[in-house]
Amino acid sequence: MASDTDIQQLEAAALKDLDAASDIAALEEWRVGYLGRKGRLTGLLRGLSSLSIEERRTVGRAANELKERLEEAHEARRHAVEEARVEQVIVGERRDVTLPGPPLPRGRLHPITQTMRDIVASLSGMGFQVAEGPEIEWDRYNFEALRIPQDHPARDMWDTLWIDYEKDGRRPMLMRTHTSPNQIRVMEQREPPIRIIVPGKCYRFEATDATHEWMLTQVEGLAVDEGISLADLKGTLAEFARQMFGRDRKVGFRCDYFPFVEPGMECRIDCFICRGDGCRTCHHSGWIEILGAGMVHPEILANAGYDPERYTGFAFGMGVERIAMLRYGVDDIRHFYSNDLRFLRQF
Ligand code: DAH
Numbered sequence: 001m002a003s004d005t006d007i008q009q010l011e012a013a014a015l016k017d018l019d020a021a022s023d024i025a026a027l028e029e030w031r032v033g034y035l036g037r038k039g040r041l042t043g044l045l046r047g048l049s050s051l052s053i054e055e056r057r058t059v060g061r062a063a064n065e066l067k068e069r070l071e072e073a074h075e076a077r078r079h080a081v082e083e084a085r086v087e088q089v090i091v092g093e094r095r096d097v098t099l100p101g102p103p104l105p106r107g108r109l110h111p112i113t114q115t116m117r118d119i120v121a122s123l124s125g126m127g128f129q130v131a132e133g134p135e136i137e138w139d140r141y142n143f144e145a146l147r148i149p150q151d152h153p154a155r156d157m158w159d160t161l162w163i164d165y166e167k168d169g170r171r172p173m174l175m176r177t178h179t180s181p182n183q184i185r186v187m188e189q190r191e192p193p194i195r196i197i198v199p200g201k202c203y204r205f206e207a208t209d210a211t212h213e214w215m216l217t218q219v220e221g222l223a224v225d226e227g228i229s230l231a232d233l234k235g236t237l238a239e240f241a242r243q244m245f246g247r248d249r250k251v252g253f254r255c256d257y258f259p260f261v262e263p264g265m266e267c268r269i270d271c272f273i274c275r276g277d278g279c280r281t282c283h284h285s286g287w288i289e290i291l292g293a294g295m296v297h298p299e300i301l302a303n304a305g306y307d308p309e310r311y312t313g314f315a316f317g318m319g320v321e322r323i324a325m326l327r328y329g330v331d332d333i334r335h336f337y338s339n340d341l342r343f344l345r346q347f
Contacts, residue, residue, distance in 0.1 A: 006044060007062050014040075014070055018077050023085070027078050034070060041067055111347040112217055112336055115324040116199055119219050122243040126236060128197040128221060133182040135201055136163060139172045141181035147259040147297060154259045159205040161214075175203035179220035180260060183296070183315055186222065187304035192311050193225040199320075210332045217320035224296060224306065224313030230263075233293060233314035237267045241290060244323065245269055250276075252287060261294025261315055281326070288326060291318035 014034050021027045034040050045063050048056050109117075120130060139150075148154045158177035182198040198220040206212045223232065238251040250270035258264040268289045271282035278284035293316035298308035321333050328347070330336070335343045 003059065004062060007059070007066055010034075010040060010044060011066055011069070015073060018070075018073055021077065021081075023081060024078070027074065027081060031074055035067065035074070041070065108345075108347060110336075110344065111324050111328060111330075112320055114347060115327065116217065116219070116320050118244065119318075119320065119323065120197065120199060122240050123197050123219075123221065125243075126239065128195045128223075131182060131186055131196040131198050132200060133176075133179070133185050133198060135176055135203070137174055137176035137181050139174060141184050142174055142176050142178070145184045145300070145303060146180055147299060152259075154257075161203050161205045176200075177204055178202050178317060179218040180315070180317055182220055183222045183260070183300070184304065187224065187301075187306065192306065192313075193223075194313070195223045195225075197221045208334055210334070211322075213321065213333050213337065215337065216333075219318055219320060221293075221316040222296070222313060223315075224301070224311055226310060226312075228312045228314060230295060230314070233295065233316070236314075237291070237293060237316060241267065241269050244327070245272055245290075253293075256292060256294075258292055258294055260297050260300055262297045264292070264294035267291050267293055267316070290323060290326070291316050293317070 014030075017030055017033075018027075021030045032039060036042065041063065045060070048060055048063070051059060124130065142158075142160075143149070143155065148158075160177050161175040163173040163175065179198045179200050179202060182196075182200075186194060186196050186198075198218075200218060200220075202216050202218050204212075204214055204216070206214045208214060223236070234251075234253060237253075241251045242249050249272065252268050252270075253265045254268065256264050256266040266289045268287045270276050271279060271286050271288050273279050273281045274286070276286040278286055282288050293314065296313035296315050301308040301311055301313065321336055324330065324336070325333060
């Protein structure tokens with residue numbers, strides 16, 4: 001049997017439960033529990049049938065009014081819960097725009113590039129201009145014009161990668177084995193005074209080992225003018241060697257043979273590891289060879305159309321990998337091009 005007291009009790013219980021419902025699911029459960037077809041308020045209304053008509057009217061009205069209040073309360077609560085949820089999502093997704101960004105890995109220059117830049121900076125500081133030439137070269141520039149004729153034993157100094165060039169068998173092509181052909185290319189195009197350096201990749205038909213690669217980087221140098229002497233060569237290369245390896249380096253020259261220079265020589269520095277006492281790096285000689293050089297052979301000047309009575313010149317050529325190995329203490333040339341990041345990250 002339903003009465004006013006029942007209604008009051010039901011209202012108090014319903015509002016208390018509603019207050020405790022803190023999310024959408026709990027609210028829905030509450031709605032079904034109180035206002036649903038099998039809910040507690042519906043049950044109470046059903047009980048009205050046992051009342052007198054008079055009672056049925058008053059209690060019935062009170063129950064209907066309660067139903068409206070509960071629906072309103074439910075609606076208000078639902079609204080509040082919804083709003084709190086949205087607020088929570090917004091706070092949760094807020095981004096702190098003042099946070100520093102994730103660090104980007106920083107790249108670095110390859111050790112050969114770094115060494116090349118230092119070499120070029122040193123020599124251009126002494127007035128040498130950078131010139132470049134092709135990596136695929138004619139036999140004529142790579143060998144013939146440099147006084148290395150076919151079948152001459154000097155060819156053995158440069159194991160060569162030949163390129164099949166069927167159209168014209170008389171002008172064989174190759175991957176240049178050194179940067180020296182650019183001496184000829186430059187002299188063909190310019191008149192003295194000439195002061196150039198030629199940086200570039202060279203290729204050799206070579207079994208690789210700790211000191212040989214099939215690809216290498218060289219820098220060639222050439223100076224031609226009136227009155228250039230061996231003293232200019234020595235002064236230039238001594239200054240270069242000291243800029244690269246330290247001001248207190250001793251610099252020495254020793255006879256060597258290259259077909260395109262006369263006299264030919266190697267330039268060497270005192271071993272900066274053992275300071276001359278003898279160690280593995282200098283093969284216990286106290287000296288380290290850093291490049292080849294010499295006075296440009298008069299025949300080469302004449303072939304370029306220069307008067308060898310009037311002009312003289314010096315030339316030099318160095319392997320950048322060798323210089324880098326010495327500077328950084330790298331014991332195997334193959335490290336430079338095997339792309340092992342553990343090696344490259346050290347520079
Ligand atoms: N081209 C030589 C080589 O690859 C290096 C060289 C030696 C270059 C003496 C020169 C030079 O210009 O004068 O072994």
